[in-house]
Amino acid sequence: xxxxxxxxxxxxxxxxxxxxxxxVLEKRYLKRTQDGTPLEVPAxxxxxxxxxxxxxxxxxxxxxSLDATIAEFFAVMAGLEFLxxxxxxxxxxxxLQQLSACFVLPVEDSxxxxxxxIRDAALVHQSGGGTGFSFSRLRxxxxxVRSTMGVASGPVSFMRVFDMATETIKQGGTRRGANMGILxxxxxxxxxxxxxxxxxxxxxxxxxxxxxxxxxxAAVLTGEDYALRNPRDRTEVGRLNARxxxxxxxxxxxxxxxxxxxxxxxxxxxxxxxxxxDIESTNPCGEQPLLPYESCNLGSIxxxxxxxxxxxxxxxxxxxxxxxxHFLDNVIDMNRxxxxxxGEMTKGNRKIGLGVxxxxxMLVMLGVAYDSDEAIRLGHELMGFVHEEAIKASEDxxxxxxVFPNWADSTWAAKGRRVRNAxxxxxxxxxxxxxxxxxxxxxEPVFALAFIRNVMDNTELSEAHPxxxxxxxxxxxxxxxxxxxxxxxxxxxDMAVPDDLKEVxxxxxxxxxxxxxxxxAAFQDHVDNAVSKTVNFPxxxxxxxxxxxxxxxxxxxxxxxxxxxxxxxxxxxxxxxGVKRKGAENGGGVQLELGSEGGAVMPVRPSRSPVLRxxxxxxxxxxxxxxxxxxxxxxGPREIFANMGKAGGCASASTEAIGRLISLAxxxxxxxxxxxxxxxxxxxxxxxxxxxxxxxxxxxxxxKALADKYHxxxxxxxxxxxQLEIPIAYAQGACPDCGGAIEHEGGCMVCxxxxxxxxx
Numbered sequence: 081x082x083x084x085x086x087x088x089x090x091x092x093x094x095x096x097x098x099x100x101x102x103x104v105l106e107k108r109y110l111k112r113t114q115d116g117t118p119l120e121v122p123a124x125x126x127x128x129x130x131x132x133x134x135x136x137x138x139x140x141x142x143x144x145s146l147d148a149t150i151a152e153f154f155a156v157m158a159g160l161e162f163l164x165x166x167x168x169x170x171x172x173x174x175x176l177q178q179l180s181a182c183f184v185l186p187v188e189d190s191x192x193x194x195x196x197x198i199r200d201a202a203l204v205h206q207s208g209g210g211t212g213f214s215f216s217r218l219r220x221x222x223x224x225v226r227s228t229m230g231v232a233s234g235p236v237s238f239m240r241v242f243d244m245a246t247e248t249i250k251q252g253g254t255r256r257g258a259n260m261g262i263l264x265x266x267x268x269x270x271x272x273x274x275x276x277x278x279x280x281x282x283x284x285x286x287x288x289x290x291x292x293x294x295x296x297x298a299a300v301l302t303g304e305d306y307a308l309r310n311p312r313d314r315t316e317v318g319r320l321n322a323r324x325x326x327x328x329x330x331x332x333x334x335x336x337x338x339x340x341x342x343x344x345x346x347x348x349x350x351x352x353x354x355x356x357x358d359i360e361s362t363n364p365c366g367e368q369p370l371l372p373y374e375s376c377n378l379g380s381i382x383x384x385x386x387x388x389x390x391x392x393x394x395x396x397x398x399x400x401x402x403x404x405x406h407f408l409d410n411v412i413d414m415n416r417x418x419x420x421x422x423g424e425m426t427k428g429n430r431k432i433g434l435g436v437x438x439x440x441x442m443l444v445m446l447g448v449a450y451d452s453d454e455a456i457r458l459g460h461e462l463m464g465f466v467h468e469e470a471i472k473a474s475e476d477x478x479x480x481x482x483v484f485p486n487w488a489d490s491t492w493a494a495k496g497r498r499v500r501n502a503x504x505x506x507x508x509x510x511x512x513x514x515x516x517x518x519x520x521x522x523x524e525p526v527f528a529l530a531f532i533r534n535v536m537d538n539t540e541l542s543e544a545h546p547x548x549x550x551x552x553x554x555x556x557x558x559x560x561x562x563x564x565x566x567x568x569x570x571x572x573x574d575m576a577v578p579d580d581l582k583e584v585x586x587x588x589x590x591x592x593x594x595x596x597x598x599x600x601a602a603f604q605d606h607v608d609n610a611v612s613k614t615v616n617f618p619x620x621x622x623x624x625x626x627x628x629x630x631x632x633x634x635x636x637x638x639x640x641x642x643x644x645x646x647x648x649x650x651x652x653x654x655x656x657x658g659v660k661r662k663g664a665e666n667g668g669g670v671q672l673e674l675g676s677e678g679g680a681v682m683p684v685r686p687s688r689s690p691v692l693r694x695x696x697x698x699x700x701x702x703x704x705x706x707x708x709x710x711x712x713x714x715x716g717p718r719e720i721f722a723n724m725g726k727a728g729g730c731a732s733a734s735t736e737a738i739g740r741l742i743s744l745a746x747x748x749x750x751x752x753x754x755x756x757x758x759x760x761x762x763x764x765x766x767x768x769x770x771x772x773x774x775x776x777x778x779x780x781x782x783x784k785a786l787a788d789k790y791h792x793x794x795x796x797x798x799x800x801x802x803q804l805e806i807p808i809a810y811a812q813g814a815c816p817d818c819g820g821a822i823e824h825e826g827g828c829m830v831c832x833x834x835x836x837x838x839x840x
Contacts, residue, residue, distance in 0.1 A: 090123035093158045097122060098543075100832060101516045108512065109169050123158055125169065130154035132173035136410035140481050152403055161386075161396075162404045163513040164379040167208040168411055177416035178207035179377055180426070181508075182363035182433070186372035187238075189217050189311065194238055198245045201259070203418040205249040212260035212370065214360035215239060216291060217311050220268035234269045236276050239283060246285040258364040258828075262342060264291040265325065268308045268317055274328050277338045287364055289340040289640065290329055297343075297634055300326045327623075330630060334623040336648050337824070340366060341630065342640040350608065350639075352502040353429055355489045365828060366640045367508050367612035368433055373425040376433050376609075377411045378508045379404055381466070384438035384519040387445045392462065398469050401434070405473035408432035409481075409500055430484040433506030433609055434470050436463070438519030440526045444547045449583050450525045451595035459523070459602035467505050467606040474499040503608035511823075511830035511837045518546075521830070522612060523603050525588040525596075527823045528570035530563050531832065543567075548585050552577075588616045588823075589646065593629045601636035610639040614825050617645040644824040692718055697788060699781035702768045703731040706778055708785035717752055717790075719743035722782050735778050742782070752790045759783030 097105070102122070111119040111128075120128070130153035134146045156162040163169070165181040172179055183204050187197045201211045219225075221234030239261050246259060261283070263273040274290060277283050299306040299322030308318040329339060347359045347369040359369045368376050381404060386397045412430050417423035439459070440450055448455050477500035484490075484502050492499050507523055514521040521527075530544040544552075544563050552558040557577060566575060571587040593615045600613040615629055626643055633641045694711035709721040720742045722735040742755055764777035775781045822829045830837040 089155065089158050090121075093123055093126075093160075094121070096160065096518065097516070098518050101518060104512055104515050108166075109516075111174065126154055126157040128173040129164070129169060130157065132177075133168070133407055133410045133414055136413040139413055149406075153407055156400055156403050156407075159385070160382055160517045161400045162379060162381050162407070163510075163517055164407065164411065165377060165508070166512060168377060168379075169513075170208060172411075172414065176207060177414070178209065178418060179411050179415045180209055180375040180417075181378055182212075182368040182370065182376040183209045183422065184212040184214075184361045184363065184370035184372055184374055187213050187215055187217060189219055194218075194241075198242055200419055201242065202245060202249050205246060207418045209375070209418070210258040210260075210364040212262070212361040212363050212368075213242070214262045214264075214291070215273075216262070216264040216267055216360060219312055220310065220317075221272070223268075223310065223312070234272065235263055235267070236269060236272050239276065239286065243283050243285045259286045260362055260364045260366065261286045261288045262291045262361045263288075264311075264344065265293060265296045266307060266309050268310065270308070270320075270325065271328065274325070274332055274339055277336065278332060280336060287340065287366070288338055289342045289362075289366060291344040291360070292341050294343075294345045296322055296325075299323075326630075327627070330623050330627045333643050334617075334621070334626045334645055334648070337642070337644045340640060340642045341633075342366060343634070343638070346637070346639045347610075352490045352492060352608070353486050354491070356429075356486065362610065362640070365509050365612045366642060367435075367506050367610045369609055369639070370431070371425065371429075373419070373421040374429065374431065375415075375417065375422050375426045376431045376503075376506070377408055377415070378433040378435065378506055379408050380435045380437040380508065380510050380513060380517075380522070382438045382517045382519050383436050383462070384441035384445070384517075387442055390446065392442070392446075394465065397462075397465065401466055401469040402473040402476070404434050405432065405470050405501075405504065406477065408434060409474075409477055428485045429502040430500060431503040431609075432501050433508060434466070434504055435507040435510075435522070435607075436466065437510040437514045437517060437522050439523040440520040441545075441547065444526075444545070444584060447584055450586050450599070451591045456598055456602045459599060460605060463505075463603045463606035467608070470504040471497065471499060474501045474504055477501075505607045506609040507603055507607055507611040507613070509612045509825045509828050509830075511825055511828055515830075515832060521823075521825055523599060524614065524825060525586060525591050527588050527832070528567070529572065529585055529587060530567040530570075545585070548581075551581065588614075589618060591616070593617055593621075593625065593643070594632060597629055597632050597636060597638065597641070600633070600638050604636075604638050612825070613638075613642065615641065615643045616824075617643060619645060619647040621645055695789070697785040699775055699785055700768060701775045701778055701781050702764065703778060706735060706781045708782055710786065710789050717746050717786075719746060720782065720786070722778070724778075731778060735782070738779060738782055742786075752786050756783045756787045760787065 130150045134149040168179040185197050215235035218235040219232045223232040303323045305319040306322045307316045310317045362369045478498045483498050510521050572582045596615040604611045692711040696709040699706045707723050711719045720739045722739040724732045759779045760783040762777050762779040767776045
């Protein structure tokens with residue numbers, strides 16, 4: 081590729097990148113000065129990465145010119161045909177040079193191993209990676225510790241230590257660390273593990289999944305008991321009813337999306353190097369099973385660009401697949417690993433994870449409904465093609481560079497295929513790189529066909545799916561009013577558009593859970609590793625609906641399941657008609673409006689700060705002096721403590737209970753004037769005083785103390801305050817950076833309006 085061709089591609093890239101893509105690149109990927117000024121434009125970043133990753137060719141051919149390889153790598157990235165995982169884009173050609181996203185670290189049953197794993201995880205998180213752990217080797221709670229003659233505290237207690245350590249580490253300077261925690265279903269502490277995230281303020285840096293075995297699933301189907309085994313010696317220490325444990329998993333997943341399930345025996349059925357050990361865990365989003373100390377680098381092909389003249393451009397897809405495999409294999413050699421053991425294991429197996437994104441876009445462009453047999457058939461055909469071409473590309477590399485070092489003892493040797501990489505394909509969540517690529521994420525349906533973008537002057541612009549916008553214009557249906565209406569609800573189901581458009585342009589919530597699983601299974605059949613996929617449920621779904629999907633997933637052969645029921649977490653809102661921002665800067669307030677169906681889940685404020693500010697007022701009641709303390713944080717009243725001057729008695733118990741309930745109401749954004757209205761005027765049998773200062777009861781006293789504090793009507797004649805403002809970061813469903821809608825994907829959250837993302 082000539083200099084002129086490269087310059088033309090750079091100019092084309094700048095035109096093609098969406099505002100969201102440019103924003104996320106500037107915020108997270110481009111080299112910057114200490115004050116945040118970008119030192120690169122997007123084309124510079126892709127050139128930096130291409131030049132760095134091409135250097136690996138010199139290890140095998142020291143005298144070769146790299147010009148052609150650099151141009152090839154630059155072209156597929158700047159053309160948005162293929163993008164590697166985030167650490168590669170961020171770190172290649174820079175001081176850190178840590179290029180992998182996925183790591184699994186061992187946790188053995190000793191203090192040295194446990195705290196060594198915490199140290200190692202800190203190094204991985206600091207370098208920009210995510211970590212997976214199996215806690216199945218840790219002895220259960222109250223088990224004897226012979227070295228001290230004490231008792232063990234169990235896996236869940238140590239997970240909390242890992243979680244707290246993760247909280248203190250910034251990943252690559254741009255995001256918090258993310259972990260996967262897995263516990264075998266036959267571990268004696270499995271019930272505590274399943275319930276570990278029932279309180280959503282615990283283990284916030286973990287996704288958790290139950291490691292399910294074939295033995296357990298067989299017992300679920302027959303309703304029989306199964307054995308719990310002490311991991312020290314695998315002896316049976318108890319039995320539980322499999323169906324009851326399965327129902328508990330289902331109920332908790334229905335409640336807030338966790339735990340997920342991972343079919344451990346299936347991971348090991350496809351383990352290409354079984355003599356090196358069993359696979360016990362995955363990366364944080366579940367799509368990459370790895371042995372202890374293994375890492376894997378990922379990348380995805382943009383299927384939205386693989387359509388030509390109403391069909392799949394198989395030649396282009398083949399070309400990009402071969403280039404991507406070459407690129408990802410080079411990454412292994414150019415990587416600077418955070419631990420020596422990780423470098424040794426990774427180079428021994430040379431696993432890569434090539435996947436796809438933009439699948440939903442491709443279906444729309446082909447006029448195929450996501451929830452159709454034709455889409456399932458096409459998914460099989462397409463991923464089968466990518467997988468076989470990836471193997472051929474790996475065989476080409478093996479002829480030139482040699483097979484991976486552990487090949488002789490691998491399942492590849494048994495099949496007689498000499499490949500460079502022990503695994504080749506993975507379907508990853510592609511939250512931010514799909515924003516850069518301007519396409520839908522992974523193999524997920526489109527989350528929303530249009531959304532509202534807030535621009536600098538606080539005006540709102542609607543942004544629609546490009547294919548939908550094109551079709552609507554061709555049919556004379558397009559209008560800004562229609563786009564804004566679609567943005568409010570996300571899809572076409574309530575819009576006055578032809579039925580054939582509603583059939584093809586479906587969103588994640590239009591697709592029934594069964595079709596989600598069927599699509600996941602179609603891709604899993606042609607993937608070495610696993611498929612990251614979120615099965616979306618409407619809020620009104622029942623636990624038995626989740627159960628049906630879990631059983632279908634088992635039947636269809638997927639390796640793991642993540643579900644999300646709309647509105648089931650505090651970070652996500654149900655039926656929100658709009659988010660009205662007061663200022664475009666992060667931390668501004670939002671007010672929630674009811675959706676079209678008349679209901680919205682209340683917003684939840686952040687966890688309580690360790691330090692609050694407050695003041696105490698004395699109110700003399702018929703039961704004695706009542707001291708009412710109101711504590712505040714940056715967003716207004718946070719909690720109330722109401723204590724009687726004398727200890728004990730029903731009065732003290734009642735005032736304590738009232739204080740707790742008011743504090744809970746504050747957490748959900750209830751304004752003080754609403755609480756005052758309910759409390760003032762309540763009478764008991766011993767009112768005290770006369771006129772406006774009369775205290776009718778303890779509840780009346782608390783209401784009046786709150787009214788005094790906030791100068792509410794009826795206290796000092798002031799006007800009542802309005803709705804409490806909730807910070808954008810904690811308005812349910814609102815992105816903490818821009819107030820846009822949050823998508824849940826494979827254990828991650830992502831905002832397509834600005835590129836914000838968070839795993840676990």
